[in-house]
Amino acid sequence: MEHAHALGPILTARAGYLWLIPLFPLVGAFINFVFGWRFERSGRKRLVHVVGVGAMALAFAVAVCAFLQLRALPDEHRFLQDTLWNMFTAGRVTVDLGFALDPLSMMMVLIITFIGMLIHVFSIGYMWDDEAKAYWRFFGWLNLFVFSMLLLVMGDNFVLMFFGWEGVGLCSYGLISFYYTDREKAAAGMKAFVVNRFGDFGFLAGLLLLFWGLGGAWAASGKAHGPTYEPEAALHATAGASTAAESQALAPTVEVGEGQVVKVGPTLNFRELRDQVVIEKTGIAEHLKDQKVWGFALLALIGICLFVGAMGKSAQLPLYVWLPDAMAGPTPVSALIHAATMVTAGVYMVARLNFIFALSPAAMAWVAFVGALTAIFAASIGFFQYDIKKVLAYSTVSQLGFMFIGVGVGAYWAGAYHLLTHAFFKATLFLGSGSVILGCHHEQDMRKMGGLKKYMPITRWTYLIACWAIAGFPWASGFYSKDEILWKAFTSEHLALFGVPTPWLGPAIYLVGIIAATGTSFYMFRSYFMTFTGEYRGGAGHAHEHGEDPHASVAAAHHADPHGHHDAHPQPDPAHGHVHAAHGAFPHVGAAAHDAHGAHGGHGAHGGLPHESPWTITLVLSVLAAGAVLVSLLGIPAAWTGHEPLLEEWLKPALTAEVAFAEKPHSWEFLFQAIGVGAGAVGFLFAWLLYKDGKSTVPAALKERFLGIWTVVYNKYYVDELYDLVVIRPSLAWSRALSWFDGHILDWLVNAVGAVTRGFARIDGLIDTYVVDGAVNAVAVLTAEGGKSLRRLQTGRVQTYLYGALAGGLAVILLNFLIH
Amino acid sequence: MLHVGLHHFLVLGALLFSLGVLTVATRRNAVGVLMGVELILNGANVNFVAFNHWVTGGISGQVFALFVIVLAAAEAAVGLAIVLALFQTFRSIDVRTADTMRE
Numbered sequence: 001m002e003h004a005h006a007l008g009p010i011l012t013a014r015a016g017y018l019w020l021i022p023l024f025p026l027v028g029a030f031i032n033f034v035f036g037w038r039f040e041r042s043g044r045k046r047l048v049h050v051v052g053v054g055a056m057a058l059a060f061a062v063a064v065c066a067f068l069q070l071r072a073l074p075d076e077h078r079f080l081q082d083t084l085w086n087m088f089t090a091g092r093v094t095v096d097l098g099f100a101l102d103p104l105s106m107m108m109v110l111i112i113t114f115i116g117m118l119i120h121v122f123s124i125g126y127m128w129d130d131e132a133k134a135y136w137r138f139f140g141w142l143n144l145f146v147f148s149m150l151l152l153v154m155g156d157n158f159v160l161m162f163f164g165w166e167g168v169g170l171c172s173y174g175l176i177s178f179y180y181t182d183r184e185k186a187a188a189g190m191k192a193f194v195v196n197r198f199g200d201f202g203f204l205a206g207l208l209l210l211f212w213g214l215g216g217a218w219a220a221s222g223k224a225h226g227p228t229y230e231p232e233a234a235l236h237a238t239a240g241a242s243t244a245a246e247s248q249a250l251a252p253t254v255e256v257g258e259g260q261v262v263k264v265g266p267t268l269n270f271r272e273l274r275d276q277v278v279i280e281k282t283g284i285a286e287h288l289k290d291q292k293v294w295g296f297a298l299l300a301l302i303g304i305c306l307f308v309g310a311m312g313k314s315a316q317l318p319l320y321v322w323l324p325d326a327m328a329g330p331t332p333v334s335a336l337i338h339a340a341t342m343v344t345a346g347v348y349m350v351a352r353l354n355f356i357f358a359l360s361p362a363a364m365a366w367v368a369f370v371g372a373l374t375a376i377f378a379a380s381i382g383f384f385q386y387d388i389k390k391v392l393a394y395s396t397v398s399q400l401g402f403m404f405i406g407v408g409v410g411a412y413w414a415g416a417y418h419l420l421t422h423a424f425f426k427a428t429l430f431l432g433s434g435s436v437i438l439g440c441h442h443e444q445d446m447r448k449m450g451g452l453k454k455y456m457p458i459t460r461w462t463y464l465i466a467c468w469a470i471a472g473f474p475w476a477s478g479f480y481s482k483d484e485i486l487w488k489a490f491t492s493e494h495l496a497l498f499g500v501p502t503p504w505l506g507p508a509i510y511l512v513g514i515i516a517a518t519g520t521s522f523y524m525f526r527s528y529f530m531t532f533t534g535e536y537r538g539g540a541g542h543a544h545e546h547g548e549d550p551h552a553s554v555a556a557a558h559h560a561d562p563h564g565h566h567d568a569h570p571q572p573d574p575a576h577g578h579v580h581a582a583h584g585a586f587p588h589v590g591a592a593a594h595d596a597h598g599a600h601g602g603h604g605a606h607g608g609l610p611h612e613s614p615w616t617i618t619l620v621l622s623v624l625a626a627g628a629v630l631v632s633l634l635g636i637p638a639a640w641t642g643h644e645p646l647l648e649e650w651l652k653p654a655l656t657a658e659v660a661f662a663e664k665p666h667s668w669e670f671l672f673q674a675i676g677v678g679a680g681a682v683g684f685l686f687a688w689l690l691y692k693d694g695k696s697t698v699p700a701a702l703k704e705r706f707l708g709i710w711t712v713v714y715n716k717y718y719v720d721e722l723y724d725l726v727v728i729r730p731s732l733a734w735s736r737a738l739s740w741f742d743g744h745i746l747d748w749l750v751n752a753v754g755a756v757t758r759g760f761a762r763i764d765g766l767i768d769t770y771v772v773d774g775a776v777n778a779v780a781v782l783t784a785e786g787g788k789s790l791r792r793l794q795t796g797r798v799q800t801y802l803y804g805a806l807a808g809g810l811a812v813i814l815l816n817f818l819i820h
Numbered sequence: 821m822l823h824v825g826l827h828h829f830l831v832l833g834a835l836l837f838s839l840g841v842l843t844v845a846t847r848r849n850a851v852g853v854l855m856g857v858e859l860i861l862n863g864a865n866v867n868f869v870a871f872n873h874w875v876t877g878g879i880s881g882q883v884f885a886l887f888v889i890v891l892a893a894a895e896a897a898v899g900l901a902i903v904l905a906l907f908q909t910f911r912s913i914d915v916r917t918a919d920t921m922r923e
Binding site: 794795796797798799802803806 | 841844845846915918919920921922
């Protein structure tokens with residue numbers, strides 16, 4: 001790999017306050033989990049969100065301080081370190097409870113705390129009247145989630161990252177299953193958790209492979225000083241190092257410059273890993289490249305295993321299936337966890353380990369390839385969904401695919417940038433949908449919406465801006481990040497599949513990406529037009545369309561189908577009416593805008609007109625929409641200004657891996673940007689023609705014409721059914737087989753052993769009864785009989801005794817003679 | 821001329837002892853048994869006197885014999901008292917009737 005300049009080890013600056021950032025949400029979660037229900041029961045419900053939002057605000061404030069400190073440092077040395085204590089030391093590996101911020105994790109921390117804070121504020125309005133009556137539980141989980149996520153991005157080693165990785169999975173589970181009394185929603189949480197386990201397995205395998213690969217024979221190259229690395233010895237060196245300092249002394253080092261020494265060998269620490277891999281002088285990179293496991297290049301295997309982890313967390317093919325179901329959670333959760341933060345953890349991880357991925361073109365190609373497939377696959381599903389949150393869910397999957405295209409082709413900063421822009425516009429969209437759902441009285445089916453722009457102007461405008469951004473039109477952020485990704489994909493030429501260089505893969509990915517972008521624009525504007533234009537269709541219901549819905553029959557046949565969501569909604573169940581009746585009874589935050597709820601307190605079905613949401617919600621929407629536009633300033637392409645984008649410059653110290661891209665003239669870049677805008681415009685145009693005001697009959701006609709294709713896509717290509725067939729049924733069959741094995745073979749064996757034992761016991765019992773007892777009794781009987789017969793000697797007659805005495809005397813005399 | 825020596829006396833003593841033992845062992849009459857005891861004691865006395873005369877000299881054997889005669893008198897007194905008690909209990913002086921210690 002050619003470096004513009006040789007990279008040195010990272011210099012760290014101490015920042016002893018970093019631990020405060022995750023601490024605040026943790027404390028908030030603790031307070032809400034332990035005391036929250038008391039607050040809520042004693043009528044101080046307000047305290048719950050004061051704690052929740054307060055924790056987030058404090059965390060954000062500290063994060064901003066850290067950002068200012070980081071920015072004041074020179075480019076090369078932007079790395080804040082805060083080590084609290086040593087968690088454990090084993091041989092030469094030390095794991096500290098330490099936090100680190102480099103530009104990349106700083107960006108993540110700012111996204112998490114800022115958008116997290118806004119979403120907490122949004123939740124006040126959204127969850128106040130919630131039917132679950134567990135305001136405290138919601139905020140507790142939400143704070144705990146933020147804590148885990150901060151741990152994930154701030155931890156300076158893999159152990160903390162993995163802890164956060166699992167923590168966000170747990171919180172995601174807790175929040176998807178927030179309405180746990182609903183079986184379907186509880187199942188959705190479980191599905192998310194289980195699918196993520198598959199990914200986590202890959203992640204862990206990748207970590208262990210990496211750890212293993214760093215050990216080995218490189219010491220023989222003569223570059224390392226200090227003790228050589230002997231795996232056997234290191235494994236058994238428990239007595240060797242009991243403290244971090246001793247462990248440090250044991251570690252082999254390589255001198256890389258003037259007094260600069262780099263620790264080499266297996267490590268869990270990101271900075272140590274980065275230093276030894278990035279600095280060529282250590283020879284670690286070469287060593288990793290040379291290694292093979294069962295004939296596979298080790299680096300490719302590591303990359304792919306880690307990417308499997310990313311697939312699970314970031315919902316890529318084929319592990320994306322949990323994300324659409326995760327929409328069962330409350331909408332703020334979907335916005336925070338399933339759009340802005342947690343699902344980007346995979347992208348973050350790949351960007352974090354860019355120096356590892358960059359060493360393996362095969363791993364990168366797979367990342368980009370899967371990303372592109374996911375992007376177009378999920379976008380196509382988004383075309384025909386009616387549930388507004390499902391549309392956004394598939395959109396999220398698709399956008400995550402774009403991010404993976406970015407980090408896959410080596411445009412790490414572009415991937416990270418798309419992560420940032422996506423966090424803003426997708427949070428806006430999700431929260432906008434939340435506002436719509438609240439306004440339409442918990443209706444999620446877009447066919448029952450329409451014309452909402454009249455009732456909810458702020459929501460409408462923010463939603464439109466976010467649509468503008470995601471569709472990729474200029475001056476909103478999505479355009480800059482998406483076009484940068486696609487441009488880099490087109491110009492990438494180092495990708496390789498199965499060890500064969502595939503320069504055509506980049507342009508192919510570009511082609512897929514641009515089609516997916518067109519689709520994105522289409523389905524987003526479709527959702528916009530269906531929701532906000534035309535006449536309000538709520539109340540009347542669309543039973544006829546429901547009846548011909550081929551999904552309905554599928555849902556009926558497939559009783560466990562978790563997406564029969566909107567089918568369950570139109571029924572005016574009594575619980576629902578009760579909830580709305582309760583609306584009037586509770587004091588609402590910013591109640592002025594929400595008074596409409598009180599006015600139709602008694603309605604059972606979905607009557608009543610939609611209304612704008614309270615100010616906490618509209619304020620957050622406005623801020624996020626403004627953000628969705630403003631973050632575009634960070635990524636104005638170099639072709640426009642001649643200066644590299646601000647974010648690229650900012651992230652440069654963290655994203656050191658340099659990947660070769662084809663040099664193309666600026667005019668090409670402009671052309672591709674035009675194509676990107678054109679793609680967005682085409683999507684918009686189709687959506688406008690087909691769904692504007694909901695009057696066109698063309699969509700229905702097209703649906704009739706292509707009913708077969710429509711049915712397949714509407715049912716998400718039957719992927720869930722495929723999973724059912726390929727994974728769940730074999731698992732069940734396997735478990736049944738094992739159960740049979742257990743019930744018949746193992747139980748039989750156990751019973752057989754039992755029977756044999758019982759037989760032995762019986763024989764033993766017989767022996768006991770007859771032999772042992774018999775012997776004892778025989779002795780007793782003999783003694784008794786002997787006594788009885790000897791009793792006769794006791795005649796009581798003196799003369800008899802005399803005979804005895806005489807006989808004895810005679811015997812003594814005779815004996816005397818015999819002895820002599 | 822028959823020479824009378826120690827052996828003759830020892831044979832006489834043994835005869836007396838044997839007859840005494842035979843009497844004690846076989847007589848049913850308690851008085852007879854006591855008489856058998858007298859025979860045994862006197863058999864012993866013959867031995868004492870004979871050994872004194874032929875072996876040790878002096879008079880200690882004779883004196884010992886006198887003590888035995890006194891002892892025999894005392895023993896006969898106690899024995900006859902027992903016989904009387906026996907008779908009072910069993911209305912018989914047959915020693916076979918006094919077998920209540922049996923078993």
